[in-house]
Amino acid sequence: MAMGSASCISLVVLVALATAASGQLSSTFYDTSCPRALATIKSGVAAAVSSDPRMGASLLRLHFHDCFVQGCDASVLLSGMEQNAGPNVGSLRGFGVIDNIKTQLESICKQTVSCADILTVAARDSVVALGGPSWTVPLGRRDSTTASASLANSDLPGPSSSRSQLEAAFLKKNLNTVDMVALSGAHTIGKAQCSNFRTRIYGGDANINTAFATSLKANCPQSGGNTNLGEPRTRRRPTRSTTPTTPTSCHRKGSCTRTRCSSTTTPPTTLSATLRPTRAFSSAFTTAMIKMGNIAPLTGTQGQIRLSCSKVNS
Template identity: 50%
Template sequence: MERRLDAGAMIWRNCCISLLLLIMLVSSSTGQLTASFYDVSCPDAQATVKKVIRQALQTDSRIGASLLRLHFHDCFVNGCDGSILLDDTSSFTGEKTAPPNLNSARGFDVVDTIKTQLESACNGTVSCADILAIAARDAVVLDGGPSWTVQLGRRDSTTASFNTAKNDIPSPALTVPQLISKFQAKGLSTQDMVTLSGAHTIGQARCSSFSGRLYNFSGTGKPDTTIDKTFLANLQQQCPQGGNTNQLQPLDLGTPTRFDNQYYRNLQANKGLLNSDEVLYSTSGTTNSLVVSYAGNQNTFFDSFQSAMIKLGNISPLTGTSGQIRKNCRVVNT
């Protein structure tokens, strides 16, 4: 009797697994992402990603911001397909050396560590594009921010685009109308733009990204008048004319390694580091009102950030039989 029950239980278990695999296959072939994509094929995938990031944060407080930025820059170039991770070769120029990424995109070694561990546990299963999506979420959570359910099932591109990275990734010098246009081109709203800009509550930027505001704003030969005078004087000291343009300054003056709503409070105090930050508040209209709302209520910002990150991660993913699952995130499978 016990053997018959055991056999019946085993048949039931196998049927359930087969049904789940079938559902995953159908979802993949129809281009739909699903939170349960690796539940059977690599059940420890998300735990592995989080473990590696937690370890990396112990020696590099910037890594959370860097991983979040990698996902954003990846998705803005032909969709969330892991293309930013591809190294240049003698016959191929990828996105790493495009102006928005050159000498600033980082965290590739952490992605390599994650991929190596996942390949050991689940060979050829978890895509590099999905690693970036999970890593972005976990980076935010480990830095004190909100969590969200990451939709999975992306596959990796076999190409990358230097020119698209150069042209599509928003510049720190853009105005509000230009920022809105860049984000709308990716299916993201004005609110998404202001919300995702809040990622600048962690991380740093090079002097070259904002020095124009300090000395010759818009060709006037004078600093940007919207900058708080004390803040301006400090930035000029840290980023002198003719100095090291790769010198770093925190994007969030108050809590640069904690994911919170301090970024928006900085904007209200005219202490936004980048022009693309400060214009969100200094320009009247929707962006200004959103800055005020997020500065006044961190939960409102967190709720909006969760939704915006899910939308970002859904930009033109490769699914089904498109692309591939790279064995090494830096190179296309041979």
């Protein structure tokens, strides 16, 4: 059906507004209003990662789970709500680290730096702290006044999603298959719960390296034992993912179906020789991280700058 001129114009206006929203982000956003913002976030993340290296992985995932639900607006940080959704409950970590950084920032620049920006920068600084690539983060996001557990349940992909379901979930956020595969390289760090990969290591999936599956069984019994969190984290940084065009063919060392949550038990010394991030991976990963960080930001006078990341201003 042909589009009427009025709806055609409103479509143009809508597209222009959407483009303007992410166009308003700027890497120099806090240069005058809070010049120490980035250094404060960096040192907060460095301290947290040095006392608990897995925290780098957890902060990276927190940013992903924020951006896929209502956009990168810190909705995931609001107590309750999204935090109770299936993909998040009993699994997300790092809220206290963000709260501590926010407290420090409030003491130097009152109500200036958004929780959404803190989380975006903390994800970048986490990757860097673990030896991965760096990138410049566009800034100026504002914080939501709402969160949605139902959107978290519908928009976050699950560990048993098929390839086409995963691609659709990413496409919905304007991320293509190359972005999806590059971002899945995040699973070279961090841990997963036994329940998320048990079926795969006990014969449910032929597409897994046998020795790797055996090594995971030590921490993941055939029944129960879900409190044992995954395999030891051995890689210190997002390194590489599979060839962008073939996301399902991989080193067969991903513990989760298709998505390769956590990866290997190979000693780090070997990894530093064999799994240094390739230039192609670093480039695809950083491009995709910036795209993910630009999903539907609140800017200008939208939303608010929260005083505390876990609750809306009263």
